[in-house]
Amino acid sequence: MTLAALDSATLFGLCGAALAGIGLFVVIAHPGLLRRLVGFNILGAGIFMVFGAVARRGAAAGLPGDPVPQAMVITGIVVAFSASALAVALLRRLFDLTGRDSLEPPAAGKTPRAES
Amino acid sequence: MAEFLTGAAFFILAVTALGLFRVLRSELAVERMMAVQLLGTGAAAALVLLGAASTSPATTDVALLLMLLAAFSCAAFTLGQSEEPGDAPAPKGDES
Amino acid sequence: MSALADLFTLVMVAGGALLFLAGTLGLLRFPDTLSRLHALSKADNLGLGLIVLGLLPQVGSIAGGLKLVCVWLLAQLSAATASQLIAGALHRRKSGR
Amino acid sequence: MTPLALAPVHVATPGGYLLVLALTLPVLGVLAILALAPRRARQVALASMAAGLAVAIAILAELLRTGDALTYVVGGWQPPLGIALRADGLSAALIAMTALVICATGLFARGMHDLAPETRDGRAATTFWALLLATWSALNAVFLGEDLFNLYVALELLTFAAVPLVCLDGRAETMAAALRYLMFALLGSLLYLLGVGLIYGAFGTLDIRILSGLGDGGPALSVALALMIAGLLAKAALFPLHLWLPPAHAGAPAAASAVLSALVIKAPVFLILRLVLDVAPPEAAAFAGQLLAVLGASSILFCSVMALRQARLKLMIAYSTVAQIGYLFIVFPLASGPEGMPPWETIAWTGGTLQLVSHALAKAAMFLAAGVVAEAFGHDRIADLGGFGRALPLSAAAFGLAGLSLMGIPPSGGFIAKCLLLTAAVINGHPWLAATILAGGLLAGGYVFRVINTALASPAMPLTTRRTIPRRLEMTALALAVAAVLLGFIPLEPFGLLQIGRSGLATAVLP
């Protein structure tokens, strides 16, 4: 495929695919929960970008894009934020209770924070 | 004209990108927060240019919002920054 | 008239873009955080100002022009406070150590 | 634009407003609980439960009366632009099951909260009522949804209702369990959402009914289905993605465990079923079915063994959930009947649905009984529960009756279900699936009898309860267990209700 044949919607679609892959990698591979949350947000951004590419391809009738997937992205962004907020609250509580910020078993030699 | 404005937007984005990576690779945590300020201004400039290029007035709204939130994020970061481990207040809200 | 306005836009936008370049160069070359910060916020803001000024003749409506000016005002406000916040944090960090 | 958009695919039926009520009434209860004082929460919840149960019965009655699916087009906007709700026989059966289990759990929770009057209007109790109602709405939304994105929102609603249920008591290990659950659930929803985006990109519609008539969508559809099913599997906790489930379901308060294990887990399974049957092209469906059956069979075997090895009662029941969910996935290859017979006319279809419903009732009964036991003795270590049947005969009976269904011993709903699946496996020539079903039954027998043995043991020192348990609490669990047994007495032939509204799908396809 030559560069000229690549339209900007497809370009952003491929970007979405790459972002989703990177986000997924962080979510699976990184032990720290906070970083995983950032990974979730990147994964979400990639997914929304795929929606955006779909919307852009559907530009018609004088609209710059298909409004239906755009509206879905707006809904999705708010839901994703709520999920992050719930996860952060859980993480902070877990940390306050146990001193852990990861779901992996604590590494050897690292003692959990003493309870006050 | 539109072509020129888009080109200018591209130039500013590229220049900002250079600066951003310099800042993000910095050793100092404080310096990294300049990234947001840098990007906020750069992106706002690019958006204003693109808005003029595409004659879509709403693009300027995005620039407005971006500027607003760059300032907001900057404030947020500085707060986290000020809490060095030593002078932090005892965490509240744990069971007594 | 229109050609004159276009020329004005051209010059101002080019000037603004160059100022952005100058800011980045300053960021890359200056030795310490404070001067980098200074270079960045001054140059970028001036650059944004020039661009906004340059685009004003291209805007069709009063509201559009107002919005542009608002972008610049917000940039001023945020840059000023943000640099102060960062400088303050830097200061505290140095005095703390 | 496709010509399909011009001919309405969904025609609203007169009883369609009932679907809106089923979806909104519990959520309205949530809003009321948020707005009113904490002490009103249980009244609001009980009132919503009564209303919701009535709506569920009305839906079932309407469906049986008209013999056709109920459809509602929200706001009058026809899909693909708008959203439709639809209840066919299977959906209606699941809605009725949900209403039954939620109401029973609600009554149980009320009794449980009465045991500790000082915390009755406190954080955990008030939040529980709101979350219970939200779970109900979310489940109904999943069972009724026809639009893939609407189903995404419903799934997220379910996640947000279910996760806080896990950590209501605020202990550190339940926090970790809830967080792990949230991670899996979020990953699952995001993968599902990704698939939704690809399907929209390929077809420009998300309505399942329209999609079922559009045929092959090329690689986009295959990738989309793979992502969506993988995401839903993470939510359904099928082996090997089951790791989050046991701690989450075992750590939650008893009433919450019952809802999570009996109902919440069924929503993703139901969606996988809809994707495979209604959206996937036939070859892809056959391939996915084989793969899902392998995972289901491994789930049955591996998690049954794990259940046998658990020292704690609630953990054992939680592992049993993963094993029993496995049965639902071996339905896929079995439901492909002889030439020309649609899946929903096969005995495996009936068997699978019966398994789903009877497991819901039996598992809710088991968790509630286990909750009574834990409340009475202050722990749920099986080894230290010797002779609990003497102290709590009704709970032990509930556990035993529910166990019948899990093992597949007559008379019980589980027996009929497993019998049908076994027959289907033999007829269709899947000897290894038949063997798995039998082995799963034996293993289930192992872990259920281990508890029954403990219950009937006569230890040197008879167990004494920490506090007196009101009879009503135990009766709730027993009632659910009896309902699971009674399912075994419904007529055996492919059950008419489950076919209502299914056949329409094939004919809705325009040439």
Added chain:
Amino acid sequence: MNLLLDLALVAWLVVLALHVARTGDDRNAIVAFIAFGLLLGLAWTRLGAIDVALTEAAIGGGITGLLLLRAEAHLRRGRQADGAPRQGGGAKTIVAALASAVVALGLGLAVLAFPSPAPTLAQPALAAIDATGLGNPVTAVLLAYRALDTLLEKVVVLLALLGVWALTPDNLWGGAPELKEANPPQPLLYLARTLPPFGVLIAVYMVWVGADAPGGTFQAGSILAAMWLLVMLAGLSPAPETRSRLLRLLLVGGPALFFAIGFLGFAVAGGFLAYPKPLAKALIVGIEAALTVAIALALGLLVAGPSNKAPAR
């Protein structure tokens, strides 16, 4: 030129995401993520989705950043400077890399295989818009064609808030979250006094034009939430107690009005969430205004987290 700009943008986004994945320090990752969020706003304008750009800039670049930064500061405070970066197991990294590569490749393949001409609902969405009286098709999708999604999503936000509040220790339940920092620096106080008027103005403008131009209730709500958080961070106004009746009524009010108008549709417009044609625009704008308040409060409180002060009395 346009394609070049898009290419640069895409490359930049990917590199920032990689930076998040590779950097050792959580705060560094979050800063990069905030920059990423701002840049996404730019990307969305390139995709012709100004409504999304506004939402993404406000939520992705603004509030999520604050949420994550606060969490990071909290964790760092508690961890007492044992900053050894953890490494994941080797096998796990390989599995993760494989899985994400497969997903990214599959996705890329699917994106390239999209049919051409692309299916779209742009025409039907535009054709039906007269019945709603609106001018912005995205708003029409959100509040008319797919209003059920929006309604349920409001409930999702409230449920998330309920879930966050449920994490409060029992003795603090019903109290207020504490956001104020120990000694807010002077420039922050200045910012907290000067920025909110701008923000409120922009938010009101967004709701106002949202019916006919890009903007609307989500964007306005998130801007208001950001401004409110700024005021609370600087300590200019304390966070409200979570048991406060007024707060709860405002939170529930937006969705409740949405439900009420939805049910009114049964009586006057022939169905749930159907609007009578002459009143459609007025009703939708009314719903948007009420929802904006509810969203702003809910998003702000989600960032504020569970209460950590016992209720007064």
